[in-house]
Amino acid sequence: xxxxxxxxxxxxxxxxxxxxxxxxxxxxxxxxxxxxxxxxxxxxxxxxxxxxxxxxxxxxxxxxxxxxxxxxxxxxxxxxxxxxxxxxxxxxxxxxxxxxxxxxxxxxxxxxxxxxxxxxxxxxxxxxxxxxxxxxxxxxxxxxxxxxxxxxxxxxxxxxxxxxxxxxxxxxxxxxxxxxxxxxxxxxxxxxxxxxxxxxxxxxxxxxxxxxxxxxxxxxxxxxxxxxxxxxxxxxxxxxxxxx
Amino acid sequence: xxxxxxxxxxxxxxxxxxxxxxxxxxxxxxxxxxxxxxxxxxxxxxxxxxxxxxxxxxxxxxxxxxxxxxxxxxxxxxxxxxxxxxxxxxxxxxxxxxxxxxxxxxxxxxxxxxxxxxxxxxxxxxxxxxxxxxxxxxxxxxxxxxxxxxxxxxxxxxxxxxxxxxxxxxxxxxxxxxxxxxxxxxxxxxxxxxxxxxxxxxxxxxxxxxxxxxxxxxxxxxxxxxxxxxxxxxxxxxxxxxxxxxxxxxxxxxxxxxxxxxxxx
Numbered sequence: 001x002x003x004x005x006x007x008x009x010x011x012x013x014x015x016x017x018x019x020x021x022x023x024x025x026x027x028x029x030x031x032x033x034x035x036x037x038x039x040x041x042x043x044x045x046x047x048x049x050x051x052x053x054x055x056x057x058x059x060x061x062x063x064x065x066x067x068x069x070x071x072x073x074x075x076x077x078x079x080x081x082x083x084x085x086x087x088x089x090x091x092x093x094x095x096x097x098x099x100x101x102x103x104x105x106x107x108x109x110x111x112x113x114x115x116x117x118x119x120x121x122x123x124x125x126x127x128x129x130x131x132x133x134x135x136x137x138x139x140x141x142x143x144x145x146x147x148x149x150x151x152x153x154x155x156x157x158x159x160x161x162x163x164x165x166x167x168x169x170x171x172x173x174x175x176x177x178x179x180x181x182x183x184x185x186x187x188x189x190x191x192x193x194x195x196x197x198x199x200x201x202x203x204x205x206x207x208x209x210x211x212x213x214x215x216x217x218x219x220x221x222x223x224x225x226x227x228x229x230x231x232x233x234x235x236x237x238x239x240x241x242x243x244x
Numbered sequence: 245x246x247x248x249x250x251x252x253x254x255x256x257x258x259x260x261x262x263x264x265x266x267x268x269x270x271x272x273x274x275x276x277x278x279x280x281x282x283x284x285x286x287x288x289x290x291x292x293x294x295x296x297x298x299x300x301x302x303x304x305x306x307x308x309x310x311x312x313x314x315x316x317x318x319x320x321x322x323x324x325x326x327x328x329x330x331x332x333x334x335x336x337x338x339x340x341x342x343x344x345x346x347x348x349x350x351x352x353x354x355x356x357x358x359x360x361x362x363x364x365x366x367x368x369x370x371x372x373x374x375x376x377x378x379x380x381x382x383x384x385x386x387x388x389x390x391x392x393x394x395x396x397x398x399x400x401x402x403x404x405x406x407x408x409x410x411x412x413x414x415x416x417x418x419x420x421x422x423x424x425x426x427x428x429x430x431x432x433x434x435x436x437x438x439x440x441x442x443x444x445x446x447x448x449x450x451x452x453x454x455x456x457x458x459x460x461x462x463x464x465x466x467x468x469x470x471x472x473x474x475x476x477x478x479x480x481x482x483x484x485x486x487x488x489x490x491x492x493x494x495x496x497x498x499x500x501x502x503x504x505x506x507x508x509x
Binding site for chain 2: 142144145147148149150151152153154155156158162163166167170241242243244
């Protein structure tokens, strides 16, 4: 494929996007277009909020879970492994309901905010997945790296932070990119516990007989993930200066 | 007075006793080669000296100080091990350079981390680090790598990587420098440059223990040779004796097989 082909294709894609937006604006008229777009943006803002907060908390929490699942203290190790098994083995959608209702039903302390419940469920779920990616990354570093650090008089934490960690990060960027992109789309699940994220916002229009708002939500995710893909690709290239 | 005295060291993995009651000593400036077939316990012995394995029995004495005594339960704890390890340097068969650091950083990293524990580190930080860098460059120059300071390990040949590993070990000024089959992972045409560096170290009277399969090299550079078989020391003495004129039947067999195979190539 040569350059002009690519150019042509891109033109077709952007042309398609333009047509959808034009089409919807014709359907709604100018004011209708505004309400529809602003309610979708309002909804998507909740998706972005969930995404950013989940990432910020699940990334470090995952590391703590990893240390637990790699612990030499057997009871802790099995406890953490069971936890990861349950979280990865049940639907995220179900976990959202459990986090929302269980505190009230079991302990008589109902969840005050649905957003908090959604966030807790997402953080726990993603931390469990991240922890397994971290564990794979850590275990893939050859024993010789630890030994080389040890015979040079480094402490265990110096070996981990100065020698091992960056090699692990380099190895986990591709699988983490996958998970992170999945997370953007999973945030849409929050609607099952009544978070008015973008798809829920669009469904209101569907009930009025308009399907286009719902279809166009895909564009929000596409653009967001496009930017994300660029950022993650940049990070991957940044770590290209060494080989592991 | 020997710089290193190893007494009655043994090590079991499960039910297999890999080294059995090994004793030997090493004078300052001496080069000792340990030879023997694969599985004879040579590498385990070296790893015991660097405390990558903790011996089950025996004592290790460096410069008249007992640094390890298997009978003392405190002997194997992590904090104490760090200081003890610094008496020894270890060059691995597979180099084990840190891939994310340049050649120079590989050599300075451990020294700079250790320097943080010095009481004057806060006030003298820059001076200390400059000194570590200066010394590292000097050592890298002596192994012929002054032109590669800012390369990353993956940009170097195996021979160059191993020379960086030697420089990295030398940078901490160990009392005894250990080599675990330093040329076994190298292509034949690259072994020469590594052996040349080790030979120069021997000429400069660096105290060394070399586990090796290079018989003629061991014969040339060693002051003493230790032949191990099945976890025990079978024969020990100057190379002319152990390699040139072995007394023990097992040593003769091993060398015969070795030279036969090498002549066939």
